[in-house]
Amino acid sequence: MAKTRKTVYFCQNCGYESAKWMGQCPGCNEWNTFVEETVSPLSAGKNGKRSQGLAKPKGLSEIDLSEDERKSSGMGELDRVLGGGIVQGSLVLVGGDPGIGKSTLLLQMCRNLAGKETEVLYISGEESLRQIKMRAMRIGTFTDSLKLLCETNLTVIRELIEKKTPKVAIIDSIQTMYDEDISSAPGSVSQVRESTSVLMQLAKGLGVTIFIVGHVTKEGNVAGPRVLEHMVDTVLYFEGDRHASYRILRAVKNRFGSTNEIGVFEMRNEGLGEVKNPSQFLLDGKPQGASGSVVACSMEGTRPILIEVQALVCQSNFGIPRRTAAGTDFNRVNLLMAVLEKRAGLHLSTCDAYVNIAGGIKMNEPAIDLGICLAIASSSRDVVVDDRLLAFGEVGLSGEVRAVSMAEQRVAEAKKLGFDRVILPKVCQKSVEKIQGIQKLYVETVREAIQCVC
Numbered sequence: 163m164a165k166t167r168k169t170v171y172f173c174q175n176c177g178y179e180s181a182k183w184m185g186q187c188p189g190c191n192e193w194n195t196f197v198e199e200t201v202s203p204l205s206a207g208k209n210g211k212r213s214q215g216l217a218k219p220k221g222l223s224e225i226d227l228s229e230d231e232r233k234s235s236g237m238g239e240l241d242r243v244l245g246g247g248i249v250q251g252s253l254v255l256v257g258g259d260p261g262i263g264k265s266t267l268l269l270q271m272c273r274n275l276a277g278k279e280t281e282v283l284y285i286s287g288e289e290s291l292r293q294i295k296m297r298a299m300r301i302g303t304f305t306d307s308l309k310l311l312c313e314t315n316l317t318v319i320r321e322l323i324e325k326k327t328p329k330v331a332i333i334d335s336i337q338t339m340y341d342e343d344i345s346s347a348p349g350s351v352s353q354v355r356e357s358t359s360v361l362m363q364l365a366k367g368l369g370v371t372i373f374i375v376g377h378v379t380k381e382g383n384v385a386g387p388r389v390l391e392h393m394v395d396t397v398l399y400f401e402g403d404r405h406a407s408y409r410i411l412r413a414v415k416n417r418f419g420s421t422n423e424i425g426v427f428e429m430r431n432e433g434l435g436e437v438k439n440p441s442q443f444l445l446d447g448k449p450q451g452a453s454g455s456v457v458a459c460s461m462e463g464t465r466p467i468l469i470e471v472q473a474l475v476c477q478s479n480f481g482i483p484r485r486t487a488a489g490t491d492f493n494r495v496n497l498l499m500a501v502l503e504k505r506a507g508l509h510l511s512t513c514d515a516y517v518n519i520a521g522g523i524k525m526n527e528p529a530i531d532l533g534i535c536l537a538i539a540s541s542s543r544d545v546v547v548d549d550r551l552l553a554f555g556e557v558g559l560s561g562e563v564r565a566v567s568m569a570e571q572r573v574a575e576a577k578k579l580g581f582d583r584v585i586l587p588k589v590c591q592k593s594v595e596k597i598q599g600i601q602k603l604y605v606e607t608v609r610e611a612i613q614c615v616c
């Protein structure tokens with residue numbers, strides 16, 4: 163009995179494996195995360211049997227690269243994040259908070275993909291067929307090449323995929339899938355790990371592209387974990403503010419492309435719509451003639467995104483001034499305020515300061531430093547900064563404005579959106595000189611930048 167039922171303790175946070183229970187996980191230092199799970203000795207034997215006779219090493223020249231051809235998902239923003247389209251036979255994990263729109267995104271992708279030659283299989287362990295149909299009806303018309311199934315038993319799913327070999331399969335979500343050979347509950351580390359490894363074998367062996375939906379823990383990791391991220395080819399995170407309608411799709415890991423790209427979507431009544439011009443979208447609703455509002459520019463991958471930085475500085479009624487930062491790093495804002503106090507002569511030590519990146523978006527690129535500084539200065543002096551002005555540059559501790567990458571693209575984006583003036587680091591002068599039709603103000607220090615605008 164003891165031999166057939168081997169139990170192991172897994173950290174539910176990071177997947178660390180241990181023979182005995184521990185209070186603190188040595189892997190991730192979390193407390194009280196170990197859970198006993200039975201590992202079945204069967205699974206090793208079963209896999210061993212399956213691989214017999216399959217191992218045929220190939221020379222590089224024998225490998226057919228056309229298998230890796232990319233296919234468009236029908237959504238430009240999704241293709242961009244995937245690195246230029248869906249790679250046949252890849253395993254993609256889509257993580258995100260509940261209700262953010264993962265199922266909607268994948269269902270929409272299925273709609274675009276399903277066609278005469280492409281059979282698509284959507285397996286849901288979370289919703290009934292009726293629920294999926296109701297959602298599908300909001301999104302639009304579907305063809306019958308998209309097959310739906312409600313199932314959580316992995317053996318059944320595996321047999322079905324092996325029999326049908328669809329081009330694309332969706333598993334919604336990995337936390338609901340279970341393997342009968344493993345006695346622990348669905349969603350536990352060993353179940354998630356086993357399920358993913360079976361799906362990986364299917365994806366690689368049969369060339370089926372599989373998208374897995376994964377829920378996110380409150381720390382922001384895909385539940386159960388890290389293990390899962392190592393196994394798949396691509397990890398995408400779907401994030402956004404619940405209260406705002408836009409959603410951002412970000413690649414965290416991508417074996418087939420860059421991880422810097424983001425895709426921007428908007429949740430509408432009829433599903434997710436692509437936002438082709440995020441800058442325009444984020445600047446909509448910027449107040450006219452209000453102090454403390456400055457447009458800054460942050461690069462997301464190869465794409466410049468213009469955002470509105472807002473600051474409100476007012477006299478504090480308490481001994482210790484209150485400071486908050488929403489959408490950007492709190493410590494960075496404190497640091498910039500210290501720089502402004504010391505190097506630009508602003509009196510901020512007795513002031514409350516609130517900094518916000520409008521639209522609920524999160525930006526941490528140092529290039530928005532100058533925008534934050536100008537917004538704080540503008541609010542502190544109550545002077546309005548021109549609406550048609552953009553500022554970017556990293557601010558150092560001596561108050562110097564430092565170079566940032568891809569200055570040319572940022573200026574070009576500002577010009578495209580009809581901005582008249584750009585404040586940028588002097589060191590970037592060379593790279594942007596040839597762009598005509600927009601006034602460029604080169605600055606070396608944050609004090610100079612403030613003099614230009616207020």
Ligand code: TYD
Binds near residue numbers: 267300301429430
């Ligand atoms: P869903 O895809 O079910 O989220 P997830 O799979 O990540 O849990 O998205 C559900 C949310 O999206 C829900 O709150 C309603 C909203 N929604 C719309 O606003 N419009 C739509 O057309 C659809 C299908 C959903």
Ligand code: MG
Binds near residue numbers: 264265288334
């Ligand atoms: Mg869902």
